[in-house]
Amino acid sequence: MSERLGVRKTYKLVLNGAFPRSESGRSYEVLDAAGALLANAAQASRKDLRDAVRAARAAQPGWWGASAYNRGQVLYRVAEMAEARREELVDQVVAAEGVERVHATATVERAIDRIVWFAGWTDKIAQVYGGTNPVAGPYFNFSIPSPSGVVGVVAPAEDSLLGLVETVMAPICAGNAVVVLASETRPIPAVLLGEMAATSDLPAGVLNVLTGRLAELAPVLADHEDVDGLDLAGAGEMRADLAARGAGSIKRVLADDPRDPDAAALRRIRAFLETTTVWHTIGQ
């Protein structure tokens, strides 16, 4: 009896809820930790990036417009999808990062638990970061946090799943839409997470995952005038240049190395939150 030939998977972009190849038709080889060919990934073009920003911009008001309760449920649904595909994630973390299976399992479990943690934030943010202000006058004055809008993320290069979850879920739980440039050398976990998000109830365009060459894509993302914020966690040596490019349209730029995870996560949530303060007269 002949051995069954495996069905290989093609890893594509996650763009506006669909899984297209790059419009450029390009792909690049992704190697595993041992240097063997793991898969071909789509090599996104600048046009793909602009399309992703457009999709994110279009999706963001709907995502933010949903109730905070609903957004929490949707993110929890992403965790459910990830849990169901746990083994696949573990396989890919082992392949990408070259770690022991037990270590990869712990990483995946932690990543899923973090998605749950972020899911729980959606309806707490306004209470923790908003509030009323006791102004000296006949006004009801309150501050409400709202999302910056479209956030561009350069995902961590090494920590291909957990780092990705931290950088992507923080802005999304706050109501932003995200365009993420996956780790260039370890993009597969990001594509998987994008697939899970797309097959949960996350509206199309809220999470767009691009794979490809950072040197080609990141400057375009940092320069893009319709991107409101940048998380440069995985930008490495490009960080200072990209942060400076962000000044072109006064982007909110998070360019630091995170320290302890919870504080860093809160910093990430706050980084892409705006505060609107409303004064309303009080009178009879």
Added chain:
Amino acid sequence: MDDHPALASPLNALDYDPAPESTAVAHLRESYGLFVDGAFTAPEASEQFATLNPATGRSLATVAHGTVDDVDRAVAAARRAFPAWSTRPGSERAKYLFRIARLIQERSRELAVVETLDNGKPIRETRDIDIPLAAAHFFYYAGWADKLEHAGFGPAPRPIGVAGQIIPWNFPLLMAAWKLAPALAAGNTCVLKPAETTPLSALVLADIIQQAELPPGVVNIVTGDGRTGSALVEHPDVDKIAFTGSTEVGRMIQRRAAAAGKHLTLELGGKGANIVFEDAPVDEMVEGIIDGIFFNQGHVCCAGSRLLVQESVADEVVRRLMRRVDQLRVGDPLDKNTDVGAINSAAQLARIRELADAGEAEGAERLTSACALPSEGFWFPPTVFTNVAQSHRIAREEIFGPVLSVLTFRTPAEAVAKANDTTYGLACGVWSEKGSRTLWVAERLRAGVVWANTYNKFDPTSPFGGVRESGFGREGGRHGLEAYLDV
């Protein structure tokens, strides 16, 4: 919206006698040095430049132009002071800030006159708004100094270090208070660069800081122009830059701060929309529009410089508005009856004239107050443009002067779309008696501040700041602490 009979009566024609505030209380010196490491440098030690009274165009005093070396000495003093200041018990830092607040109150008359002389804004505003709010800011943040762990940024929030603070000329002392009070409460040390055209009130504040016996180097004040500010931004030992000013300069600063990895907050320009629905409370609304654009000669980043009026009431609103505009008293800023003072500088006047001329050239209709203007100094009459299109420069660019552009809308959705059709996002106003609609609109406006049935209100407890190209970070309130904490 019927005419009130009193408005048509001959009482209208009655004039006021001049009621000028005395300038003796200002105690201006001929020349000023820099305030570094707890002491004033000798004026002779620096190149001096004149600061003018914009109401006359004449020199008030000369102040030092801080050089790269001066900035370096100031930053070094701030750095030396940082370890002790940041580890001093918060309750002790608080008491220094309370002292400063009290001294501002005690010297409020002097500060009001100095501010009015140097800035050109009416004494009524410096006396009733700028100076009391500056004191209130120190009071408010004084109380935070020993409660930082309760501010929602974790159990042990740490200060950032040496803060370089660059402030504008439109609210000189108030902006100094907005910058210094939270920074000091959080345990940072500061180098403050006042605006080139309005350095004097900050120098009085330096004197107050000496009187309060604040440890040397905790606050340093270095006067100068853009070159001085640039040296501060470039200084490698400055950990944080806080800037209030134009979006153009903010962009430049962000680029440089990003390259150097400095913390940064920016409070930049705006093109605020004041949205008037047909059910707005009429008298309050007219006063609010006036206050929104003519307060401080329109030198306000959050000015309501675009009036969006519902089409059904547009003609009536403009008619009432112009009647009120004609009653504004423009002139001597020291006169207690003055509503609109002098334009801060010749350069700003030129910018306002250029944009107003562009408004006419692009086809908008120009309505100007019939008021007489003084013959010397820098003046621009309160001006309203009607028939303005979204594409006109006067509807898109920040004028930073007493110039209002009137546009119309039909539906709430259109009002929101037009209000948001700008790269800025600092402040907006909404005028309506229907609370549900006001909240619906407020929720959709991309702005850091929304005033509902009021405008241009400020309070130390209330976070202020912009979204989009109006900058990031907040000043005021609990939120304002984050700008000075490494969290």
